[in-house]
Amino acid sequence: MLALTLLAAPLSAQGRSIARDYRAAADSLIRAATRDSAAYRRLGELVDRFGYRLAGSPSLEAAIDWILAEMRKDGLSNVQGEPVMVTHWVRGQESVDLVSPRRAPLRMLGLGGSVGTPAEGITARVLVVSSFDELDRRRAEARGRIVLFDAPFTDYGETRRYRTDGAVAAARAGAVASLIRSVAPFSIRSPHTGRVSYQPEVANIPAAALSNEDAMMLHRMQDRGDSVVVTLKMQARQLPDAQSRNVVAEVVGRVAPEEVVVLGGHIDSWDVGQGAMDDGGGSVAAWEAVRLIHKLGLRPRRTIRVVLWTNEENGVEGGQGYLERHRDDLTKHVMAMESDGGVFSPRGVLVAGTAPAVEVVRQVGQLLRPIGADRVTKVDSSPEADIEPMVTLGVPGIGLDVDGTRYFWYHHSDGDTLDKLDPAEMGRCVALMAVMAYVIADLPDRLPS
């Protein structure tokens, strides 16, 4: 009992000192981030000027050029684009037409990375299954058919497997193409894209998502005993890898500038909607957090670096490229934080790190109580994809814990546009990122790793 008390005492003393030493700075950051809609307006300018930002596209590189120029105008230091080679996949024209039991166009989106079809398309009977297990049971029926996985949304991690692994499973069963019900819990007949995986020893067959409504209709037709036939046409193709960049800018530390706190989002998006939610919002929130730290003249002990990673969606090449470039100074990375769950109302953070690191983050989180974002939850693996290469090697990782109710309604669809976000909610995400980054960069003792 005594030993426990002695162990606990320094932590609460540290907690008291964090609360005491950083209350004023935290409050001024929260005020600056929530008093107007600056972040939301900047996000609007980004997505309205440049639209979606697919890896390899001119619009992604034009957006990066504009951000670099704006960051220099903001007065941030060491603003640069760090070169990264990225996958360059293009969609081209595409369609799914129902041929039998009646003729009708269906709503679809090809999956990122998919191969195309021959020019005349693929016309075949459809085998609708609800799961991988059902495909296994009906394997004999799949040969020469187009398999449609009509799997209802449960949670993203589980349902996403049909998008990533469906084409391989269907090809193994002898199918000529793979369709899925979109990975979304709610639909107004809007298809959702996302990356498909292939395996070298398995035939690469075309893969696309149908709107939930269309997938369910084909399933009902099959259940009635109709022969369901569709024609799938996709011009999708892979071009040679393209040059892109991770955007990097800093507020340089005043005591230990070589030690770095990283925060960011991914600047690329799928080629639908505006990529406002995924992940223009996270990118601009991190950028705005660092701009406010600079503008308020808060110069922390260590360096704060905003990183807008390129090509998360089609291969996490920006996150991997950042690690390769900074591998030698990885031990100088104190913490890495990313927002890629939509800048919705924040409740707190998810932390991957040791118990002592999580405890310090919990103390810092108390400073976010005024905006109701003080919840700190320990997680076992990286909370976001672009920081995962660093987190896997031991850098403490932080993700935003936001109200994700609506995220998958819009995710990877034409509905991912600015209006789905709220300026006040985004402002609270900016406040959270600014307070976390500034305080962790300024603590007298480095965050334990």
Ligand SMILES: [Zn+2]
């Ligand atoms: Zn994302």
